[in-house]
Amino acid sequence: MMDTIIAKAKGFLLNPVETFQEAGSDEPKKVFTYFAVLVFIYSLFTGFVKQIALDSTFFNVFPAESGIFIVFITTFIVTCIAALIFAAWLHLWAYILGGKNGIMQTMKAILYGSTAHLLLGWIPFIGMLFSLWALMASILGVRELQNLSTGKAVTAFVIAVAIPLILIVVLGPFFFVTFMSVTGVDIAPENLFL
Numbered sequence: 001m002m003d004t005i006i007a008k009a010k011g012f013l014l015n016p017v018e019t020f021q022e023a024g025s026d027e028p029k030k031v032f033t034y035f036a037v038l039v040f041i042y043s044l045f046t047g048f049v050k051q052i053a054l055d056s057t058f059f060n061v062f063p064a065e066s067g068i069f070i071v072f073i074t075t076f077i078v079t080c081i082a083a084l085i086f087a088a089w090l091h092l093w094a095y096i097l098g099g100k101n102g103i104m105q106t107m108k109a110i111l112y113g114s115t116a117h118l119l120l121g122w123i124p125f126i127g128m129l130f131s132l133w134a135l136m137a138s139i140l141g142v143r144e145l146q147n148l149s150t151g152k153a154v155t156a157f158v159i160a161v162a163i164p165l166i167l168i169v170v171l172g173p174f175f176f177v178t179f180m181s182v183t184g185v186d187i188a189p190e191n192l193f194l
Contacts, residue, residue, distance in 0.1 A: 005037055012115040016137040020144040023112055028104060035111040038118035039079050045122040047071040079118075083110055086160070090142070093156040099146030109145050113138030 011019030023031075047068040084107070091099070091106035099106070117134035121127040135157075143153040 001033075005034055008034060008112075009038070009115050009119060012112055012137060013119070013133075016113070016140050017144060020109070020112065020141045023108055024105070024145055026108065028107075031104075031108050031111055035083070035114070035118075036080075038115060039076055039083075042079065042118040042122055043072045043075040046075045049122055049124060083114065086110060090156060090160040093159045094142055094146050094148065094153070097148060097152040097156050099142065099148050099152075099156070101146050105145035106142060109138055109141030113141040 008019065008023070011022075050071045051068045087107045087110040088103065090110065091103045094106055114134045114137075116130040116137060117127075120130040121134065123130070139150075139153050139157055142148060142156060143150055146153070148156070
């Protein structure tokens with residue numbers, strides 16, 4: 001099983017288009033197992049990096065060894081949930097733009113496409129480069145697995161990312177003011193920067 005995962009990861013890192021074409025018929029169990037193993041690796045390394053990088057007082061509520069565990073569990077759960085929600089949201093836009101091959105194909109594009117990020121995105125400073133590669137691989141995955149043009153795959157991604165960002169920018173100040181009002185914090189400009 002690990003040999004299959006390693007071979008597939010190598011394919012998504014070095015030759016994503018061909019690997020996505022071969023992965024079109026993969027069963028959901030195989031896809032989710034692959035993703036879970038990579039998220040496990042990512043969460044483990046993220047926990048170690050954050051434990052080393054952060055001041056030990058960050059975890060002063062818990063014993064030192066539980067700090068890594070908390071980061072590991074949180075990262076694992078949040079990564080899994082975020083990937084599934086984003087894949088479903090992205091599928092809506094891929095479907096509107098002509099991708100009619102089913103939500104599982106979009107799931108594969110996101111879960112398999114995140115390989116570079118999950119394997120190497122935890123590395124401080126250069127991890128962002130691998131995250132960008134994962135984004136590009138996911139776009140290629142949507143293109144290949146949903147039979148869309150590159151332009152439509154990119155458009156689906158742009159819409160899927162832009163709408164939440166716009167909502168955050170537009171509604172963020174409202175929620176900030178509401179939160180501060182409910183908690184009793186004086187948000188007068190002269191008091192914000194004291």
